[in-house]
Amino acid sequence: MGVTIHDVARAAGVSVASASRALSGRRRVTPEIAERVARAVAELGYQPNAVAKALRDQTTGTIGMVVPGIGNPFFTTIVEAVERELQNSGTDLLLCASQYSPQVEARRLETLLARRVDGLIISPCDIEASVPAVLDAARRVPLVQVDRYIEGGGADWVGVDDEAGVTLAAEHVIAGGARSVSFAGSRPVSSSARLRLSGFERAAARAGVEVLPPLLGEFTLEWGVEAGRRLLDAGRLPDAVVCANDEIAVGLVRSLRLGGVRVPEDVAVVGFDDVGHATMCDPPLSTVRQPVEEMAAEAVRLLGQVKAGDPRPAQRIAIAPRLVVRQTSRPVTASVAE
Amino acid sequence: MGVTIHDVARAAGVSVASASRALSGRRRVTPEIAERVARAVAELGYQPNAVAKALRDQTTGTIGMVVPGIGNPFFTTIVEAVERELQNSGTDLLLCASQYSPQVEARRLETLLARRVDGLIISPCDIEASVPAVLDAARRVPLVQVDRYIEGGGADWVGVDDEAGVTLAAEHVIAGGARSVSFAGSRPVSSSARLRLSGFERAAARAGVEVLPPLLGEFTLEWGVEAGRRLLDAGRLPDAVVCANDEIAVGLVRSLRLGGVRVPEDVAVVGFDDVGHATMCDPPLSTVRQPVEEMAAEAVRLLGQVKAGDPRPAQRIAIAPRLVVRQTSRPVTASVAE
DNA sequence: ATCGATTGGGTAATCGATTACCCGGTTTTC
């Protein structure tokens, strides 16, 4: 370890300035020098030190991304989309998981900022507890939120229109004949959890159907399984259940079927996200599709525009979701089928 | 942005040396100075620049991790385990995905090295094509491979004993009465893919049962579904299928059931990994458990020991897997049941 | 009282790459 540009310059018999210029091409050098430098680089196996470059340039060519957990297929999908989006822009991604803990999240942000990332993409794990850390970060560096956001609107956000999504789902099952409906979701610690719940309740109330008490736990398959069991134990089944994500929906369907309930004949189930196993589970899941690629592209674009802590009012870019009807709900006329 | 230790020193009325000492505690300062520096830090909101520190110290407090893809639950599980393992050691993790492409992998390694990570944990995507990039990286920085490895043994490795794992699986289904068996796995571009296939074939041959041609595609649910279809189309079903991972197994079970085949009565299926949905799918999957936490701990420990490019012979640490019998295979006497 | 040891503070070198600035030589322009 430790071939520096000085070594290259010496080996090529030129100054460091010339070596640097030959390498970066930001000023012309004679072909002769370019040649000698190229040879020296190859010979010595020189690899530029990005740390030194970052210090001098005051820019690292790196953006940080913090998501609640990489066990959740929705987040891995969006991470992959962001990576793809960044691919050809030369910047690369520093990925961290907050493990659904605002404390861990704050620490991760801290170290990303210390490493002087040029920007941050974050899905804050808690709508309230994440506020100080996120605002603080946004003051120092361009930051955009994705999917989840903090309350108060202090930072830019790109995501899906959660309320519209669950409304789509609720209206779909109601149009399919559901007279009583329920919601299986997450405890409302995140914006998505809250909006999907409230959007569902509003849509159901508007349609005038009976609303059974919601089942609130976590965004996991395990909780879906558990929610399904509780539904069975409660004795009375709703005609349809709208779920806050696909994992919950898949778990719920599993429990219901194990309990002898037919899906969608007895109970219709609709998920949210349309990532991971939604197409491949049994039966294929009706769900609300998040336009993940679009969100990632938008987030990256927005990140390029925002300057750290500028006074411009925070933007919220909500992308319209789309209902995908598969086989856990009865198809009705005007919806996209696959 | 831009409060430096010089600003702190000025505000506190001391030299940068004293400020640095007060902050790091690596030399004593008077309580008076410590106090003044602490106040200045709080007032100015000073945050040390990790880039500058890294340049001066020649160490970044960061290790890089490269896995083929974060869509695969096995890799996300091991990433999480490594993160946990690193948590209290103060070093943090730079995660990259090679997207199963040796070219992308080489680029990622390149940038991680340029950023001067203190070590690398990698699961090389291709047993042959990954060789030059991995060896090159190992020459510059401590490196340990996890799960997958490159041929030729030029770098340390921690993983599960793949052959022992599939042997466990094969012997289990044979003990359960299978007279004909098949294997559903990935094309042999990675060490795990190769070893699991060859281990299976050896175990089956040893037991003297009939071996149907293997189904080789990718480590995905989609491929599992496809493999199941091909099995159905082939007309002749084996008594048991051993799969190279859980995703394939789950997809295979789904296809078989859709085709009216009962699992495990008509065909027994065993997976590999025991991560993700293995416990929660229907029916719960019999599989070979990888000791992920142990592997992560071992990898981190080993990384602490190896020096870059030292001539010490490469170690291979294979951890014994464990068979977990659930409901896609017939239970036999002496195996762990859950 | 004096000398060596110890303590704590400050100055400036260091890490590696980039680039502002300077300088001598060549070309262009009127």
Added chain:
DNA sequence: GAAAACCGGGTAATCGATTACCCAATCGAT
């Protein structure tokens, strides 16, 4: 033919934190 513009090369400053080295003051021991 002189002035202006241009070109390509080198020296040294710069980014921010750490620390080797130096120095003055204090302490303890004889």
